[in-house]
Amino acid sequence: MLTPSPPAPLRRPRAPSASYTPPPLYGRPAARPAMASGAELAALRAPSPGRPEHVLRPRQLAAAEMVLSGALAPLAGFMTRREALHVASRGALASGAAWPLPVTLGDEEGRLVAVMEVEDVWQEGAGEWRVGGELRGVEAPVHRDLARLRTTPAAVRSALARGPHASAVAHFTRHAATPRAVAVARSAPESIAGPAACTVLCESDADYVCRALSWEAALRGGAGAARLSLVPAAVDAPRTRDGLLRLAALRSIVARNYGFSHVSVGPEPEHLDGLVGLRDSLAAAREMQQPTGVVPVLVGEAEQEALARELAALREGDLARAGARGRVARVLSTRYAPGSARGVCLFFTGLSGSGKSTIANAVAQRLLLCGDARPVVVLDGDVVRHNLSKGLGFSKADRRVDANIERIGFVASLVVKCRGVAICAPIAPYEGSRARARQMCGEHGAFVEVHVATPLAECERRDTKGLYARARQGLLKGLTGVDDPYEEPRAPELRIDTAGRTLESCVDEVMSALARMKLVHEDPQADS
Template identity: 35%
Template sequence: MSSLVAAHGGELKNLYLPEAQAEAEKIAAKELVSWDLSHRQLCDIELLLNGGFSPLEGFLSEVDYDSVVENSRLADGTLWPMPVTLDVSEDFAEALSPGERIALRDEEGVIIALLEVSDKWSPDKSKEAEAVFGTNDQLHPAVNYLFNQAGDVYLGGKLIGLARPSHYDFRGLRDSPKELRAKFEKWGWKKIVAFQTRNPMHRAHQELTFRAAKQVEANLLIHPVVGMTKPGDVDHFSRVRCYEHVLAEYPEQTTMLSLLPLAMRMGGPREAVWHAIIRKNYGCSHFIVGRDHAGPGKDSNGKDFYGAYDAQELMQEYKDELGIEMVPFQMMVYVEEKAEYESIDEVQEGQTVLNISGTEFRRRLTEGLDVPEWFSYPTVVKELRKRYPARHKQGLTVFFTGLSGSGKSTIANALLTKLMELGERSITLLDGDVVRKHLSSELGFSKEHRNLNIQRIGYVASEITKNGGIAICAPIAPYRETRRQVREMIKPVGGFVEVHVSTALEVCEQRDRKGLYAKAREGIIKEFTGISDPYEIPENPELVIDTVGCTPDEAAQRIILKLEGMGYIK
């Protein structure tokens, strides 16, 4: 396996085999045990194989993992702040032995790489969360991933690259570290300052990056993340189109755009150091670190996970060994009297500062309100209005949950009729019994199968919502965690309104036309919700309806008024 040495970044790992050898290994690998890579794992493996994660040559061993968690260093002392491990299920790991090779496949089944397993272990996830992210609060995206999505066993070992992950989007903007270094050399770019972003760029970002490049007399690389970012972020297709518009605002031949397939952890200070190392590997000499770099927002107590300039402080601590220089910046604000942007620390007393938060900007988009030109470029706003139409034009899921016999299906049908009367959008009813018949007929009623059924409903609802329709879902959905997964599946693509039909158990039993509750109490039906299996009451539904003393028509009207109040219908 070859390496590349360039002016910036030092040795660059290349873990791909030559093409002929890779093809031979692919044939042999068909007989190996294989693991299907998740989106995050595929992002990690791409940057491992192409050298973006140099000096790593694979997923961390247990000793390297422990050292990174505790000290932000590999076991040999090399600075590396973020664990990069292959998490798998206990069942998959059980049969594996050190020294064994496994095939790693993408979602289409293509073998991307071989892993020579050197270690397998069960990590202390609480320790990892606290040490790496400074919290066990599951509002932190990486902590949530760690506890609710990542497998319970980690595998470590060297990688052998057989195929590059496929990308069909923006292919002209996707550069490996080797390719980007070659471009810099061809263009004669000696000093390059990189700008990390996961958001659309507005006028403040353009001003900040332009000043940073001018300050250090360098060319500018806009290097946005197009792998995994924070749930709810603007999709990368919309963002890249926005970046292309902003690119025209810089002087010609000074700035370029390239895409980074990174799975962000939103790890604040540690992530800033990680981002700097990655940009060094891509051939950059400088790296912009602004306010709350890679911060995930607020915790469960409403406080920021990280201090505004913690990332700059940690970068300063490691400046002598990073191999890339930090360009620190404070927040840029618009000064009305000067009609231009200034760093917040340059604003003089008595001057009027104008600013629009991300939340306020999204509100203006979803409510169809004007966005001032001092805040963003009209071309960018136009692009984002496609992604964030006014709420009454967005897709929507109304998700009912409640005991069997609570009245969910009846209210759902009444709601369906009322929404069809309005005629605004296409509407689909995903009733629990109907879905069982047509989508999940092979499933039983174990907890695992009930969860899978709800996940299928959630997936179908997310597709309906993404395409501007209204999905009405009426399953029992007894478990909070599964309902949370459905909400997280749908929220990035449209509206989600949870309706808890809270009819009491004894009333549901009285209404039981099929005799299911009686059979459950006699033990004939096992794991029946409300009798032999728990129903976990929703903690924060958008609406609670008790059907005792409330007709289906009245209940549906309450939901219509709620949707109208939230702006989803006009």
């Protein structure tokens, strides 16, 4: 059950003078407060048997919190279908205010957070249902973890207004505190004249606790004052170039609503993964400069290179090379480990009959035989569908939602989080669902996508389950590769064509790739 608690104050001494005035909230926010009070609040809290209830998932709760706190001003609720389509096609709200990403409510027990005046209900193709409408806040969401770091936009704006600075810089981050990252956060960019207040806004997406604690430890003492605030990660942007650029643009709006004049643009996980260029993110933020008044500033090239090296070392679990020391190192050691001790998801994908399940099970046996101390769990597509996804069919509606792959990705992420090895072998025909599995597992460890690229003709020749014969006879509909598409991975970590090869050689290739990535110790040619 959620219980209310007051927002945490920003723990910095009050400055003797005030010369900084935070900008007003973005757009034209609603005239009435988002949180209900008085008789209206009592009416909303009263039992209402005819009122449907929806229990919010963490991401949905974060979005509601951002709306109610004013961090997503001028939004007063979740967008309707018409509003979401308007934003997606024109990059602006109906009022004309620039807006990069739709904020919608898609398809835990707790207190009543808000009541929505439902204005629209629609379905995304054959996917999940969405609901749009204005929110009336009842009780602010309460967090039992790191409450001391969770500050509302109003609290941040108030703290900024008390400082003797001429500008305020927001450093959004989704990575841990490394020495160069901390140095960048502590000092204003050279392009900013006069004193500036610097605040690290750590986004509370998956696996945020360790990152937030590392920043809290790193910012204690030392030269240069910097505040730390944990902000909800409200919008789950697609992990594509366009989605990530829209997210970069949205940060300018959030920065404005938190009271900042500048937003720092530096290396983040998506830049290290090559999904989007750093200067592309800067350009996206610059497009929002005129409507928001928030000026983007790029981290210097020397800092970029040093920070990228530290983050790469951190991903490999090399805390010493990442520069972690003292309390920061102790905090990070709970999350980051050397490659051979990290959790890892091996995600095999390919057509039916390509050999992915056979290779997956053989790799699992090799890991066990080579003495790998990590637990190994095999999540075969057919087995998972029978046990975890019973009731899901192969219709286009079921497969477009791809709930089976979502469930596999979720279970795999739990294994990875516990530093185990999850070996998945579904067909996983759609790029979007594979990307979501990568995101879920990648937050906790390594994700290795293996495309078993055996040609369709060879898969049909094998036809171990008789599926292709039935499909060609018209007795089976929706078979991937025949009358349902398979979207080939664009950049898998490994691609294997099993035609004309032995199982042993395929397993060796997988183990060799894992050894190159420093995810196993075993000699790839070891006799199993």
